[in-house]
Amino acid sequence: MKNKNILVFGSTGFIGRSITKRLLQNGDKLICPVRNASKVKRNILSGDIGQIEVIEFDINNLDEIKNLIENSDLVINLIGILYEQNNLSFELAHYLLPKKIASYCELFKKPFLHVSSLGSTFQTKSNYLISKKMGEEFIENNNTNHIIIRPSTVYGEEDNFINLFGKMAKILPFLPLIKGGKTKFQPIYVHDLSLFIFNLLNDFDKYKNSNLAAVGNEIFTFKEILSHIFFSLKKKERFFYMPSFLSIIQGKILEKLPKPLFTYDQYVTLSHDSTSQGSQKLVTKILNQDLSDMKIITAEYLKKFIDRV
Secondary structure, three states: OOOOEEEEEOOOOHHHHHHHHHHHHOOOEEEEEEOOHHHHHHHHHHOOOOOEEEEEOOOOOHHHHHHHHHOOOEEEEOOOOOOOEOOEOHHHHHHHHHHHHHHHHHHOOOOEEEEOOOOOOOOOOOHHHHHHHHHHHHHHHHOOOEEEEEEOOEEOOOOOOHHHHHHHHHHOOOEEEHHHHOOEEOOEEHHHHHHHHHHHHHOHHHHOOEEEEEOOOOOEEHHHHHHHHHHHOOOOOOEEEOOHHHHHHHHHHHOOOOOOOOOHHHHHHOOOOEOOOOOHHHHHHHHOOOOOOHHHHHHHHHHHHOOOO
């Protein structure tokens, strides 16, 4: 796969920045629909002149993506949200948009790679996980040339998970243990995930119409991840076992903020593990290299939160 016209939805996100960098280095031309063109400056700087075409995109007017898909060789959808906003619901971001993309990809016979979420299910009260499952199910039932990827928690230098709790561990006297800290994750490094996606694009026909978990080598509980953060910051572990009723109240209050740190739906989502034991073998095979070690990688970028004397 070289010199392709690749349409990338979600190019400015955490995962998007990593995969677009790989595609640019490969010599592909990227078409990036975005809501704010200034957000892709970093991508433009890493590519040759004319290698990225930035297009203003209104997610509430999905018919306008038809021509973009028709004129592309391959379509990638990375769009996902962790909380709803006034103009952007889980249903719109995780179901209606993938539905429209998948339908046009089927119409124009374009390969479609869609990134969903590990743990997506209808057997939950989490609107996030339900909407992710709705998107997956439509694609599987209506598109004949797709790959669905379901990552567990994704970590990396700019993630909003490890960094968030690293910052909290630096300034707060304790870290909250929601659901007793028992929720399990199988985190994958963002650059492993982008290489995984890149290699799948290069071998699309082999994995066509597959639904693949994207996970790291090890499974950690939420508490174990927070313990690692304390250790990396050279701090004594201090936890507050947050009762369910308090977590619910906190979520319902915080979700009213413009950029909430925590929502009620996220509390419900933490009732579900994000693991796929054994799937790391296929991920390693497709990567053609060993998966990264979460503790080694995260300990390095958590150093910025260590108190300096």
